[in-house]
Amino acid sequence: MDSEIIDLPEAELLYFPHFFFETKADAYFEKLLSDIEWRQEKIRLFGKEVLQPRLTALYANNNKTYTYSGLTLQPENFSEELLQIKTAVEKVCTVNFSTCLLNLYRSGQDSMGWHADDEKELGVNPEIASVSFGVERIFHFKHKTENQKHKLILKHGSLLIMRGSTQHFWKHQLPKSRKDIGSRINLTFRKII
Ligand SMILES: O=C(O)CCC(=O)C(=O)O
Numbered sequence: 751m752d753s754e755i756i757d758l759p760e761a762e763l764l765y766f767p768h769f770f771f772e773t774k775a776d777a778y779f780e781k782l783l784s785d786i787e788w789r790q791e792k793i794r795l796f797g798k799e800v801l802q803p804r805l806t807a808l809y810a811n812n813n814k815t816y817t818y819s820g821l822t823l824q825p826e827n828f829s830e831e832l833l834q835i836k837t838a839v840e841k842v843c844t845v846n847f848s849t850c851l852l853n854l855y856r857s858g859q860d861s862m863g864w865h866a867d868d869e870k871e872l873g874v875n876p877e878i879a880s881v882s883f884g885v886e887r888i889f890h891f892k893h894k895t896e897n898q899k900h901k902l903i904l905k906h907g908s909l910l911i912m913r914g915s916t917q918h919f920w921k922h923q924l925p926k927s928r929k930d931i932g933s934r935i936n937l938t939f940r941k942i943i
């Protein structure tokens with residue numbers, strides 16, 4: 751399978767543009783779109799309650815909660831298809847994941863702002879496996895202290911692995927798109943300690 755090392759300083763990034771076959775990726779997209787219990791959560795942003803510009807869900811093989819942006823999510827049990835995807839990605843990862851955070855970007859208007867996945871529950875140097883289904887979107891990296899950015903297109907059926915010191919030194923975002931585009935589903939597998 752083709753994979754690319756994304757060579758950024760103080761980061762460890764591995765990208766598989768075609769991790770799942772197209773037909774498999776199509777089937778996962780449809781199944782996840784209909785079966786996941788998608789919710790639009792409220793978060794606190796600069797002291798104000800706002801709805802997140804995307805839908806989310808949390809699944810896990812334990813009942814440990816995950817807290818980010820002042821929001822604590824209680825997981826559901828993994829479904830059969832999430833377990834299949836988890837097993838597939840673990841073949842190229844160095845850890846077994848406990849948890850999957852899912853995001854549904856309904857259109858180009860949905861997005862995720864700059865952040866690092868550096869919550870305490872993830873421990874130091876967490877490995878995160880990010881799977882994408884649906885329309886391609888641009889993903890940005892920005893170094894926290896140096897003036898360096900990187901842009902990546904996350905394709906349908908792709909896998910991006912972020913590990914090592916990536917979350918310590920870099921932020922990432924999924925910007926809005928002005929194009930009239932369809933939906934994208936992203937799954938980030940994490941190990942909650
Ligand atoms: O949708 C994406 O590709 C990014 C998701 C992300 O960064 C996250 O869930 O922490």
Ligand SMILES: [Fe+2]
Nearest residue numbers: 865866867922
């Ligand atoms: Fe993230």
